[in-house]
Amino acid sequence: MSIVVHKYGGTSVGTPDKIKNVARHVANVKAQGNDVVVIVSAMGHTTDELINLMHQITKNPDHREYDMLISTGEQVSASLLAMALIDIGCPAVSLTGGQAGVVTEDIYKKARIKHIKLDRIKKEFKEGKVVVITGFQGIDSKGDIITIGRGGSDTSAVAVAAALNADVCDIYTDVDGVYTTDPRIVPEAKRLDTISYDEMLELASLGAQVLHPRSVECAKHYGIPIHLRASFDFARTGTMVKDTK
Ligand code: ADP
Ligand code: ASP
Ligand code: MG
DSSP states (O other): OEEEEEEOOOOSSHHHHHHHHHHHHHHHHHHOOEEEEEEOOSTHHHHHHHHHHHHHHHHOOOOHHHHHHHHHHHHHHHHHHHHHHHTTTTOEEOTTTTTTEEEEOOOOOOOOOOEEOOOHHHHHHHOOOEEEEESSSEOOSSEEEEEEEEETEEEHHHHHHHHOOOEEEEEEESSSSSSOEEEEETTTBOSSSSHHHHHHHHHHHHOOOTTTTTHHHHHHHHHHOEEEEEEEOTTTTOEEEEEOO
């Protein structure tokens, strides 16, 4: 039995049909005998919409309340995905970052993940459940909800994969891999089969939002390959981000 870690970005869980499609894929992977953790982003543009709402209330949002607000989007997608899984006969539970044991620094809005206490995830595995975890957030030493920077669900997924000693972290998104440059802007861009952590860090630092830079740093540190792949066609090859030496 293997431990499988999937992450689905905002577009990939953007509608009820997409959530149901993800649920079918996850249930198939679970049915093959794996322990499965799924990290989700908020649906579609939910996080931007929450920020827009906030700006209609205040010009100077309190940092603690900012995290309270923008962490809610992931709770919606996580609970809906768990419900979709249960509905097709696949036992599942959704957990907030804090419930899942994701402990961060005491810094609102852009904390680093310090460690992951695995007790709860392992208990749910023992009960045969798929564990769906809200990306982009954890809990600090005071028990407050903390977010880890925009686009941070990638980092949540890699951190969970590292803590569980998974062989690979599958990051599903709205493109079928890492390209030489943004394929939505440059149609001639070429998909790469593999890319090294350092090359990926360079692309990310040049602004390619396809992977959150900290997720690549974390993957490099723990030696976890990232398999970046399409959520619109699970059969596509994607790109492996890994040590190429
Ligand atoms: P998710 O919501 O799944 O986290 P993101 O929007 O954060 O997805 O990242 C995927 C997007 O990254 C793609 O839609 C694409 O436009 C963009 N992108 C930028 N640079 C690249 C690149 N070099 N290769 C692939 N995608 C890229
Ligand atoms: N929902 C958060 C954001 O939009 C985190 C993420 O998608 O990774 O930034
Ligand atoms: Mg992203």
